[in-house]
Amino acid sequence: MASISPLPTTSRPLASDLEIARQAQLKPIAEIAERLGLPPGIIEPYGHHVGKIPLEAIKGQASRPKAKYIVVSAITPTPLGEGKTTTSVGLAQGFHHIGKTATVALRQPSMGPTFGIKGGAAGGGWSQVVPMERINLHLTGDIHAVTAAHNLLSAMVDNHLYHGNASGMDLNQVAWRRVVDINDRGLRHIVTGLGGKANGLPRETGFDITAASEVMAVLALADSLEDLRRRLGQIVVGWTPSGEAVTAEDIGCAGAMAVMLKEAMKPNLMQTIENTPVLIHAGPFGNIAHGNSSIVADQIGIHGSDYLVTEAGFGADMGAERFFNIKCRASGMQPDAAVLVATVRGLKVHSGQHRVVAGKPLPDSMLTENPDDVRIGASNLRKQIENLRLHGVPVVVAINAFPTDYDSEHAVIAEVAREMGARVEICTHVKDGGAGAAVLAQAVVEAAEEPSHFEMLYPSEMALTDKIETIAQRVYGADGVDCSAVAKRQLAHFTAQGFGHLPVCVAKTHLSLSSDASLSGAPTGWRMPVREVRLSAGAGFAYALCGDIRTMPGLGANPAAAAIDINEMGEIEGLF
Amino acid sequence: MASISPLPTTSRPLASDLEIARQAQLKPIAEIAERLGLPPGIIEPYGHHVGKIPLEAIKGQASRPKAKYIVVSAITPTPLGEGKTTTSVGLAQGFHHIGKTATVALRQPSMGPTFGIKGGAAGGGWSQVVPMERINLHLTGDIHAVTAAHNLLSAMVDNHLYHGNASGMDLNQVAWRRVVDINDRGLRHIVTGLGGKANGLPRETGFDITAASEVMAVLALADSLEDLRRRLGQIVVGWTPSGEAVTAEDIGCAGAMAVMLKEAMKPNLMQTIENTPVLIHAGPFGNIAHGNSSIVADQIGIHGSDYLVTEAGFGADMGAERFFNIKCRASGMQPDAAVLVATVRGLKVHSGQHRVVAGKPLPDSMLTENPDDVRIGASNLRKQIENLRLHGVPVVVAINAFPTDYDSEHAVIAEVAREMGARVEICTHVKDGGAGAAVLAQAVVEAAEEPSHFEMLYPSEMALTDKIETIAQRVYGADGVDCSAVAKRQLAHFTAQGFGHLPVCVAKTHLSLSSDASLSGAPTGWRMPVREVRLSAGAGFAYALCGDIRTMPGLGANPAAAAIDINEMGEIEGLF
Incomplete structure (x- = not known):
């Protein structure tokens, strides 16, 4: 196991993300495509520094050597952010500093938060994706295409009800809402179809943010255009009074949705500030959906470099x-x-001794040397390492170092990580770019050489209820699950309708290992309440709602949008 | 004046638009840019056959010779469609057949009708814009950017009301709605902000189709990025109880909207099936907005070729x-x-003797030789020629020939056109491409050589009420205008608030010269009722509502979407 390296020294001052991004020496996107081994001309340029990769590339790349496949995750996040994206980017850059090639695959960020709470999603410092204004704004329009396809289905569902409701859908069981890629609290709960007969049937419904759309999850999970088409058809938009599912196929909309998503199915190619290839594709929510970038991007990337x-x-x-x-x-x-x-x-936050608020300065108590609090909070780290090892995968802990850290505090993390059988390294990629993650990359090289014993937590055949119990007990550390009467009925109904083989996505708070956001560390002695279970049959999972999960954010009293503008030189200001 | 040419003979069978489009030999977009005289590398490719042109090109092109500027319009449209887009495309192609160069500038079609009533908006037959699936779907995302910018302002307005309403806006006078680029009747009239205090203030509002967004009109009328930013700030989102306008600038959203629209401000370059350059940019509605493509596209195109x-x-x-x-x-x-x-x-339809319905076969009575009905209906042609000549512009009538026409019928049109002092030519560009519009192109060359006496119908200083009277009487042929009490109050209010200098867009039916859609030909002896007047202060016009103007279409019982799909080869089917 590698020892902890000292913090690298650097003479580079830490400028703002935007200043750093503007210093980047970008390469033409065709050159980045070449690094992935893609044949010349296959890339479809979208501007000079972004390209789409046609899905033919999956087959085209298949004969090339296979990369090692590395997933980056984190301890339970705090309002401060742990730097998962910067570490993913920094690690990929780090491989290049130890003579290996690498590609990084990320989700496309939503514009809602960009104009809501300040904060881009392109990494940061010397570990970021460029051009940052492209990734944080429209990119190549994939999210817009998802919005459009989703809302076409919404209009087709209402039109179906208006023109005779041939499927016999129960007006009180329409499951399909609408989406918009904006933080707009006023759209959470609305009544549509008002103003007379010509405007359709009045009913209660609402909008979610586009990242929460099942169409986004479908885009992320489809492995081909045909699979996309098939999954879109399987989306359940409502139920008949007798409990039969009415699908997008029944409504006659799945083909048109696939046509709308044809270009969006092609992964986007960008680069990091050190010209490492980046695949940006799909951005499903992390609570009611699975929160991972697309399968097709990974299928292309897995034959693109060493890692x-x-x-x-x-x-x-x-x-x-x-x-x-x-x-x-x-x-x-x-x-x-x-x-x-x-x-x-x-x-330190997971020790339960400190309260922090996003965007506010850290309390003094957080800034003093305090390895004891780190040790208490490390219960969370311990459990999350365990969760990864449950799946048979070698683990490397990346200590994302901040200038306010102390060596004694790093030492505690390293000790806990090693106790749990993980490798561990300190990294400074935000300040130092790939050079600051070279030791991490080396540790990952070693970990990935170990024989892999990957296994899934549960077989598809396991009952939906048992899947939820398994995740809650083995991953979250719950004593058990309490399903509401409604949830029990839904689980039985979905099973009877043939959806029992689906995996389950548990929609709980991301701010605690438990389903109670106020519990830090690794809570024990709690039971997980399941309020409701819903179906994303097109995406291919059921999801269990534990507590209030917001699928449409609101804007704050001082939204980021108010500070964003174009300056006299025509440049964007205040975006991040 | 040129004589009527005989119908050209052709051996090419008339295949479907899609089949024809797939036969097109497209040139790389950089080559099309070169034809416009744009310097190499300036074009930003979006795929291999679409590019965006940065606004620097306006200045860069300025030293090149100026093109003749030709506007294409039509008689009052019938449900059959007169072929204005095919004629615009065919004419541009036609110039190339007589040794001239030309560029055509078009609006970007909305996706709403594409998935609603069958019918692309890329021209047709051998006079179309390619690739047709790009122009009829997302293109480069400009419409989506307009949707997003519009809806960000909507969310910011509601957020402003939620967080204290510092502007003092009257909750009953919020003028800003939301938009979506889908035909969705259920969204016309809705109540938002339901479900408790956390979801904002409950209020009545609705969605329009994106083409009806003032932001779309702003995009079309801004002549630079700075002008876009300024106009966005001037958008009036509501009024205080004392009648003061509250603007997007007041809400602090104009900068963020400009940032969202930065790429959308760049005109899109495509090509016709004969490789003639096409500028596609902005798509404002033709009733509540001005219905013309963008100024910046024309500013680039005016120095790109001969016409x-x-x-x-x-x-x-x-x-x-x-x-x-x-x-x-x-x-x-x-x-x-x-x-x-x-x-x-x-x-023939304008004769008032025939009833036709879009998408249904023509009645037999329309297919028999009947120059008399053509002569009766030509009252519309007469008036529309007059309307063009009112502005001092030489007119060429393009007879868009159909296989079911008779020579005697063409002769009537030619006779009326000449009586009115216009040139006239028969064209067969749908069947024959540019070759079928060469005679039209030649007539346009001659017309454009005449000294121009262009003048606007009214000066900016004319009172708003008088502008409406002028348009109604001189262009529509009304005896006068009847303003409702509300409209009178609004006109007085807008004038008092300093908006009296704006031009007026009269939102009436497009299916009649009058404000009554059932009146064909050139109706006389009628008065125009003005129900309401609204302001598009950012776009820079007021608009008068005459009758029910729908700003959100609905889907029919058999929407086009239901027939659109992806086939086994991964190709789009049924789109047009």
Whole structure:
């Protein structure tokens, strides 16, 4: 096991993400495509520094050597952010500093938060994806295409009800809402179809943010255009009074949706600030959906370089669990190693001794040397390492170092990681770029050489109820699950309708290993309440709602949008 | 004046638009850019056959020779369609057949109708824009960007009301709705903000189709990024109880909207099936907005070739009137000639003797030789020629020939056109491509050589009420205007608030020269009722509502979407 390296020294001052991004020496996107081994001319340029990769590339790349497949996850996130995206980007860059090639696969960020709470989703510092204004705005329009396809189905469902409701759908059991890629609280709960007969049937419904659309999850989980078409058809938009599912196929909309999503199915190619290839594709929510980037992007990337680094949303109990049990189940791909990002700050918060608020300065108590609090909070780290090892995957803990950390605090993390059988390294990629993650990359190389014993947490044949129990007890550390009467009825209904083989996505808070956001560390002695169970039959999973899960954010009193503008030189300001 | 040419003979069978499009030999978009005289590398490719042109090109092109500026309009449209887009495309192609170069500028079609009523908006037959699936679907995402920018402002307005309403906006006078690029009748009239305090303030509102967004009109009328930013700030989102306007600038959203629209401000370059350059940019509605493609596209195109052909929406009373009095007023550009498209079928309908329904076969009575009905219906042609000549522009009537036409019927059109002082030619560009519009192109060359006496219908200083009277009487042929009490109050209010200098867009039916859709030909002896007047202060016009103007279409019992799919080869089927 590698020893902890000293913090690298650097003379580079830490400028703002935007300033750093503007210093980047970008290469033409065709050159980045060449690094992936893609044949000349296959890339479809979208501007000079973004390209789409046609799905023919999956077949085209298949004869090339296979990369090691590395999933990046984290301790349970705190409002501070643990730096999972920067670490994914930094690690991929780090491989290039030890003579290996690598590609990183990320989700496309939603514009909602970009204009809501300040914060891009392109990494940061010297570990970011460029051009940052492309990734944080429309990119190549994939999210817009998902919005359009989703809302076409919404209009077709209402039109179906308006023109005779041939499927016999129960007006009180229409399951399909609408979506918009904006934080708009006023759209959460609305009544449509008002103003007279010509405007359709009045009914209660609402909008979610596009990342929460099942269409987004379908885009992420389909492994070909045909599979996309098939999955779209399987989307359940409502139920008949006798409990039969009415699908997008029944409504006659799945073909048109597939046509709308044809270009969106092609992964987007970008680069990091060090010209490492980046695949950006799909952005499903991390609670009601599986929170991972697309299968087709990984299918292309897995034959593109020595290592393919892919990021899973939220903590290892959420994103990584779904990576293993939903994404890998659908793709048939197997990870060779997992990276778990941990921070001193995060583990201090997990000690339960400190309250932090996003965007506010850290309290003084967080900034003093305090290895004891790190040790208390490390219960979370311990459990998340366990969660990764449950799936038979070698683990490397990446300590994402901050200037306010102390060596004694890093030492505690390293000790806990080693106790749990994980490798561990300190990384400074935000400040130092790939050079700051070279030791991490070396540890990942070693971990990925170990024989892989990947296994899923549960077989598809396991009953839906048991799947939820298994995830809650083995991953979250619950004593058990309490299903509401409604949830029990839904589970029985879905099983009877032939959906019992689906994996389950548990929609709980991401801010705790438990289903109670206020519990830090690794809570024990609690039971998980399941309020309701819903179906994403097109995406291919059921999801269990534990507590209030918001699928449409609101804007704050001072939204980021108010500070974003174009300056006299025509440049974007205030975006991040 | 040129004589009527005989129908050209051709051996090419008339295949479907899609089959024809797939036969096209497309050139790389960089080569098309070169034909416009754009420097190498300036074009930003979006796929291999679409590119965006940065606005620097306006300045870069300025030293090149200026093109003749040709606007294409039509008789009052019937449900059959007169072929204005095919004629615009065919004419541009036709110039190349007589040794001239030309570019055509068109609006971007909305996806709503594409998935609603069958019918692409890329021209047709051998006069179409390719690739047709790009122009009819997302293209480069401009419409989506308009949707997003519009809805960000909507969310920011509701958020402003939620967080204290510092502007003091009257909750009953919020003027800003939301938009979606889908035909969705259920969204016309909705109540938002339900479900408790956390979901905002409950209020009545609704969605329009994106083409009806003022942001779309702003995109079309801005002449630079700075002008876009300024106009966005001037959008009025509501009013205080004392009648003061609350703007997007007041809400702090104009900068963020400009950032969202930065890429959308760049015109899109495509090509016709004969490789003629096509500028596709912006798609404002033709009733509540001015229905013309963008000023920046025309500013680039006007120095790109010998002729710039631009299409104006609906009949000459609508699109062309706004082209002259809204678009040219904003751009300072002056047309050299106008083309008026007329069909035998359309004029037969204008005789009032035949009822036709879109998508249904023509009644037999329409297919028999009947120059008399054509002569009766030609009252519409007469008036529309007059409307163009009112603005001092030489007119060429383009008879868009159909296989069911008779020579005697063409002869009537030619006779009326000549009586009215217009040139006239028969064209067969749908069947024959540019070769079928060569004689039309030649007539346009001659017309554009005449000295131009372009003048606007009214000066900016004229009172809003008088502008409406002027348009109604001189263009539509009304005896006068009857404003409702509400409309009178609004006109007085807007004038008092300093908006009296704006041009006026009259939102009436496009299916009649009058404000009553059932009146064909050139109705006289009627008065125009104005129900309400609204403000598009950012776009830079007021609009008067005459009758029910629908800003959100619905889907029919058999929407086009149901027939659209992806086939086994992964190709799009049923799109047109």
